[in-house]
Amino acid sequence: MKTLFKKRLGAHLTELTKYLRLVFNDYFVLALVFMIGGLGYYYSNALKQLTTGLWWAPLLIIIVLLISVQTGRMATLIEDPDYVFLLPQEAELIGYLKRAFWYSTILAALMQLLFWIVLMPFIQVTVSASAPQLFSLLGTIIFLKVAWMNADFARKYHLQHKWMGNRWLFRLIIPVVVLAISIYVNYFIGVVLAAIVMIGGLFTQNAWKKRSVDWQTLIADENSRMHSIYQFFNLFTDVPSLKGSVKRRRYLDWLLHKIKLLPDNTYLYLYAHGIIRDNEMSGLYVRLTVIGTLLLVFIKGEVLPIVLCLLFLYLIGFQMIPFYFHFDDNAFVHIYPVTTEFQLKNFQRVLLMMMGTVAVIFAITVIAVNLTAPVTVIGVLIGEAIEVGLFIFMYVPRRIKKSEFSR
């Protein structure tokens, strides 16, 4: 059982590395460097304007730390067939799961450390915390995370006392209370409370570790965890194990009815239906568009809106590229008597529609928000037009040729 986890972890890490290589391609790294640099600059500037005693600062700290505590789930690396093949080993599964638990906990603790480091200057400035206080805050979030993870572990068993795996209790209620005590009352009481919660939580293991495993929760939890990881990777590349769900979306039929039923439009028909009804695709598209628009509403500046527009337009276009191959696994498209020369043209038309819509939405937002800054408005309009053109007619054909080659 111990070796099984090691083996699974090895395979899992190999898979992650494979995808991470694709995620951190040159363009993305460049975009990321700019983004982190920009945010860092923005953050350090903002810090200079802050003083001690702002009423909203403690609240913001609690919210950010609460988000921090939510990051990182228990990675069990359990697979669907396990409930059949590992059925007789169920009593030994605890050894396997314990390894998984500690592995996930250590990763999650590192995440807490990261959040803490980023937030540290803000805490120092706004509530003027001392070093011992800061360190006890770090201890608090790590202990809370261990208790969180322990509850996530507990719910994978058929519990006699359901509260031991209660998500509301260990994910929200206890962290909110303990963090509020830390920030508003005393950091040291907070860390002691968090430690008590953690130790008590770990003690509950004795109550359930000999009980039967709730395979359905175990498998469903792991699948949902992997699904979110794959969803992230799917932003950058085509993930074969990601099976998207499909929605009818009757209210968009008027768009689809516009397609003329000619042989040349075969792929247009497929791509349009696919993108509209496939939840992964349309979900990503809508999410990124909404986030981009919201950012444009709130962010001011002469150049920043232009950069944001172009960045989001690029991200949206980029994550649609793998969809070009979406129907390649389907035998029908290879049987149809249509030439593939129209595939790229059809795909470009769909892309033009999608990116054009986003460009118009962004442009309207920018114009509405920055009426007084004509330079920004003109910059956005011209920048978007150039980007869409270059992206669809220069970049996409090359990129697809490259991917086709490596497939």
Place this chain on the structure above:
Amino acid sequence: MTLQVSNLVGGYSQVPVLKDVTFDVKDGELVGLIGLNGAGKSTTINHIIGLLTPFKGSVKINGVAINDDVKKYKQQIAYIPEQPIVYKELTLKEHLEMTMLAYNLDQNEAWKRADKLLKTFRLENKLNWFPDNFSKGMRQKVMIVCAFLTNAKLFIIDEPFLGLDPLAVNDLLNLISERKKQGASILMSTHVLDTAQRYCDRFVLLHDGKVRTEGTLAQLQALFPEAGNSLNDIYLTLAREGEAS
């Protein structure tokens, strides 16, 4: 007495699918679990293999309930699911090794048995293939080979006949009777009634989450004399009656 299901009330959420189900499977007995789609066959099986916890009542294997001793309970079971489910990154050979590890089987002895089983199901030249790419019937054979590799006392087989070729069905039935002779118990759910009629020792007819009736074919014939002679006729009559009421 190998498997004893008593007054079982259970299901997936708060709404019970099974309402007071009681039946047993004795040593060396093949019991057919029969019912319409949605009658509760798979739910019953999920309770026996421990995927679900009973709301009320109990499931015991040789007197052990799952929360008495998980290890003792689980090690007695081998399970063949209705939908074959395999690891996509393991070869056939590795699936067999996995089973040997999980059931803690002696490697030499297990491989001897495995070779025989593989030959029976014509899989012996596919040891290094990935079962994930097999057809449904072939994947089902993989599940059968893995299950019969073990020394389980109780075999739970969920609808084994759909998708298997006639030769494989016959081989599976031979395997079952061989294990029966060695004293193992088998619970099998199925819709293929004429096969069930020929091979099962007893039948449990589920309808709407309850045991409608149970017994040997002769007992069922005696209970419902006007329904006809074959299991099929009896079952159809009962099912229509159930629909009407």
